Amino acid sequence: MAGPAVEVRDARKRFGGVRALDGVSLAVEEGEFFALLGPNGAGKTTLISALAGLVRPDAGRLRVMGRDVASEYREARRLLGIVPQEIVFDPFFTVREILELQAGYFGLRASRPWIGELLERLALGSKADANMRSLSGGMKRRVMVAQALVHRPPVIVLDEPTAGVDVELRQTLWQFVRELNAAGHTIVLTTHYLEEAQNLCSRIAMMKAGRIVALDSTRSLLAAFSERVLRVKLDGCALPASLAAGAVQDAAGWHRIPVENAAQVESALARLRDAGAKISHLEVAEPELEEVFVKIMGRADAAAGEAA
């Protein structure tokens, strides 16, 4: 029994007076596409760094595929591929040299075919023999992804891989990562683009101030904290009283009317028509992770306020 792909139990880490990790526990099952979300400074990168052995937690246990990241660090690191958040590179080498060196650090010798495939898949083939210095930011990012995959780790962690990356690369990258996930790799992702997490990830953990404040499937989070709404803008008339109850009006004059399904949209529209309201704009907004995020972060703030 290997256990979960990633297992964190009561991880704690202080940096001076800051509790970067304040008792974090979570498990990511094998084959999951998992998102770790939270505002800047929530502790996401510290958690990833602890998993990678770059940060040594003050307390708690972390395991990758059942291997303890401290006592079995060599095995744990072989099972883990990390794409760090900051773009970093070694200016002395070409793309291919970088990848061959990285494979070598893992004790792998005959990795040329796989490196060739990585270069191909990440659209780096034409730059294989170019020096790292001559690459654009997006290309350096792709090399970092390749570096993380060079030892074929079953667990892949991407720390904000699409920050400052153009649309085309984002598409290529997600396409590739989805295929890796489909092939059985466990993916853990942090991102500030919530629609990416919503589209890609089956389960989400939200962190704030070193704690997990929400941990559930994407579907449940959306169902619990966000709703489908009918948004209408009316031409010089008020919302009929029968609809005004659950509705809110924003600063731009849009009315947000919660709806559960298409039938309710239809009935709301019928009431507007009956009231003689003239609709100038109309749209149906699907549940959004962004709304979930804002609500959960607000709730966490309130809880922290009460505790204080």
Place this chain on the structure above:
Amino acid sequence: MTGGFTTLFRKEVLRFWKVSFQTVAAPVLSALLYLVIFSHALAAHVEAYPGVGYTQFLVPGLAMMSMLQNAFANASSSLIQSKITGNIVFILLAPLTPGDLFAAYLLAAVVRAVAVGAGVIVAVAWLVPLPLPNVLWLAAFALAGAGILGALGIVAGIWAEKFDQLAAFQNFLVMPLTFLAGVFYSIDSLPPFWQAASRLNPFFYAIDGFRYAFFGRSDVSPWTSLAIASATLCALSWMTLRLLRSGYKLRH
């Protein structure tokens, strides 16, 4: 030692070899300039050992001094560059042991030192007649001296957070200790206090022993020098390994 060690060692050698004009040729040129200037200024006045001209006397010391300084520079500059640019993360993410890191940085420093030392000796051999050295003593002191400074370079590279901190380490510790290690004179010519002070400097033994390999003559017995240099290397290696195991300034 794991398979990762070989790759890290190779990478560290490649790193300086790719810019060998700066990392090997330049220090060889500096040593030649010292030789030309000091031998011109002092050759008529000083005879360090009977029968050994001052210019000849100077050559092994200068070669060893260049080796010591370059061994230090190789390990320390590689580490601090990786730390400041952040690419050290790729080494820290790999399943390399503290022993792998230590051995790879240390041996690469020794390789650079030997390349520089050989460069100095070969270049000088055209200008100054040198006796054929005793290869065993030569190798023993070259390895011990370069090893000591390679280990010290690793410590400095880990400790320093900025280039100016590393420069301070280099300018206020490594430079004075190498310059005052009897490169330019026999310590027998010094007043008693400075003779005693020189004997506290471990670099002195590396230089004195290295010179013995050429002339069969030295200020202290080569066996004493070898014992002290080896003990220094062992102590520093032990400390460096402990530092790497603790994760000091590398893993937070």
